[in-house]
Amino acid sequence: MTDTAPRARRSDATRAAILRAARERFAADGYDRATIRAIAADARIDPSMVMRYFGSKEGLFAAAAEFDLRLPDLAGVPRDRVGEALVRHFLDRWESDDTLVALVRAASTNPGAAERMRGIFADQLGAAVTGLGGDPTGALRRAGLVASQILGLAFTRYVLRLPPVVDLTPADLVAWVAPTVQRYLTGPTPA
């Protein structure tokens, strides 16, 4: 008796191991320094398998950098707490998943990674902010400002590892940064 339905092939485990190792290496070393050889070694498989499954290094990165921000529906959050909800959500997401850090690092030097990141923040964050109402153009601008603070937090804390930012607890960070995001989202447009 063989497996039924989605047919859990043996290769799926290999594929998953490669992706897991790839995300870690891309997050730790960036796109250029993360080599297929090192990723394969981490995953305990042969380097040629990576090529077989993903075609090229670009293809591997594209598969490893698939990412859903899983943003909460901001319409279901009290309007004066959307900033807090967003900051808390992002911190949770980062502390538990390397993928976004890998994207930040890779986007610094790899045009494809940068394009993917622009897409993620324009589409997913842009849509969430547009859901708050207001004119769509202003919403995109507000989303961009939110991205500037959120990504700056990610850069200083997880990539640059600036000591004062690393030392703050997630709760402290929320307390300091949430008002910033709140104002970008719902504050008045400055003169």
Added chain:
Amino acid sequence: MTDTAPRARRSDATRAAILRAARERFAADGYDRATIRAIAADARIDPSMVMRYFGSKEGLFAAAAEFDLRLPDLAGVPRDRVGEALVRHFLDRWESDDTLVALVRAASTNPGAAERMRGIFADQLGAAVTGLGGDPTGALRRAGLVASQILGLAFTRYVLRLPPVVDLTPADLVAWVAPTVQRYLTGPTPA
């Protein structure tokens, strides 16, 4: 009759040309993708000259990434406008000099560049913020928060080139972001 005093040697021009080309390449491509060969081609000199003058690629980067933020003395600024002064200063600095963008890109993948950047922000920005008074520990934390917003702005505008952030004028950016920096600098410590 020969030159007197500091003796403007012919090689100084070559040296300066190399550094200028290096800053551009490091800013555009990051540390790994910026090759000595490409930098030498931009500077219209032979690749081996780079090695002769700077010893190694690391040595070249160290020389090219020398950077002074030239922060204004915040003690001479009205206390309710220090945020505006800082944001305006950083924007001016970025729009006229590639070096800091080169550092942001390089710091993503190169440990030496990251260390240098931590030093710049801890020492120079840290000192400027400490000059505002208050306890030193709190000042470093406030400086770190300012760095998170300032570097996030640099990352989204100059590295990632996120359209909504690129499209804003410097004046608009100051109007939006200055209140954030002002609060990090002089606002109350959150509960």
Added chain:
DNA sequence: GTCTATAATTCGATAGAC
């Protein structure tokens, strides 16, 4: 499906002529 062997580039760095 998995691995060995290797092709084809590209890079940083060195040696040495002029």
Added chain:
DNA sequence: GTCTATCGAATTATAGAC
């Protein structure tokens, strides 16, 4: 001081045996 020539290492990617 400047350039030619090249070494040695590392990389992605391919061809093909088992």
